[in-house]
Amino acid sequence: MGIFDNLFGKKEQTQREEKQIPWIPLVDMAQLDEVAEKSKTRTQLIFKHSTTCGISRMVLNMFTESYNLNEEKDIYFLDLHAHRDVSNAVASKFQVMHQSPQLLIVKNGEVSFHTSHGAISDINLQEYV
Numbered sequence: 001m002g003i004f005d006n007l008f009g010k011k012e013q014t015q016r017e018e019k020q021i022p023w024i025p026l027v028d029m030a031q032l033d034e035v036a037e038k039s040k041t042r043t044q045l046i047f048k049h050s051t052t053c054g055i056s057r058m059v060l061n062m063f064t065e066s067y068n069l070n071e072e073k074d075i076y077f078l079d080l081h082a083h084r085d086v087s088n089a090v091a092s093k094f095q096v097m098h099q100s101p102q103l104l105i106v107k108n109g110e111v112s113f114h115t116s117h118g119a120i121s122d123i124n125l126q127e128y129v
Contacts, residue, residue, distance in 0.1 A: 021064055021075055021077075023047075023075055023076070023077040024074055024076045024077070025076070025077055025079075026046060026076040026077060026078040026083065026086055026090075027082075027083050027086065028086065029085065031076075031086075032089055032090065032093050032094075035076065035106055036106065036110075037109070038074060039106040039107050039108060039109055039110075040108055040109060042073060043072065043073040043074075043105060043106070043107055043129045044073065044074050044076065044105075044106040044107075045073055045074070045076065045103065045104065045105055045129075046076045046078060046090060046102075046103070046104040046106065047060070047063065047075065047076065047077050047101070047102075047103055048078045048080055048087060048090070048098075048099070048100055048101060048102040048103075048104075049077065049078065049079060049100070049101050050080045050081065050100040050101065051079055051080070051081050051082075052081060053100060055101070055117060055118075056100055056101040059101045059117065059118060059120050059121060060101060063103070063121060066121055072129060090104070094106065094110065094111045096111050099116035099117070100116070101116060101117065101120060102114065102115070103116070103120045103123075105128045105129065112128065113128045
C-alpha cells in the first residue's frame with residue numbers, strides 16, 4: 001500500500017484543519033456606530049462578501065486560511081445580498097466606495113485601510129492592525 005499512499009496521499013495528509021474565524025455578523029446599520037466606537041480602543045475589521053460571486057468565495061477561503069486572526073480585533077462579516085442596506089451604509093459612513101469582496105480596517109472611528117478582491121489575500125494584515 002505504500003506506493004498508493006505516496007501516489008494518492010495518506011488520509012491524514014489530505015485532511016486540512018479548518019480554521020474558524022470568530023465572525024460577528026454585521027446585519028444592522030446601528031452596528032456601524034458600535035464599530036466606530038469600539039474602534040477607538042480595539043481594531044475592527046469588516047469583510048464584505050458576495051454569496052453569489054466565485055471570486056468573493058475564493059478570496060474568503062484564502063483570507064480564512066492565510067491569516068492568523070487573534071483576539072486583538074473584532075471581525076465582522078457582511079453578507080452583501082442579505083444586507084445590501086448595511087453595505088450601502090458602510091460605504092457612506094466610512095467614505096469608502098463599495099466593492100466586493102472588500103476588507104475594511106477601522107481604527108479611531110475611521111477606515112485606516114481598505115482593499116478588495118485578490119489584494120485582500122496579498123496584504124500582511126498585522127501591518128495594519
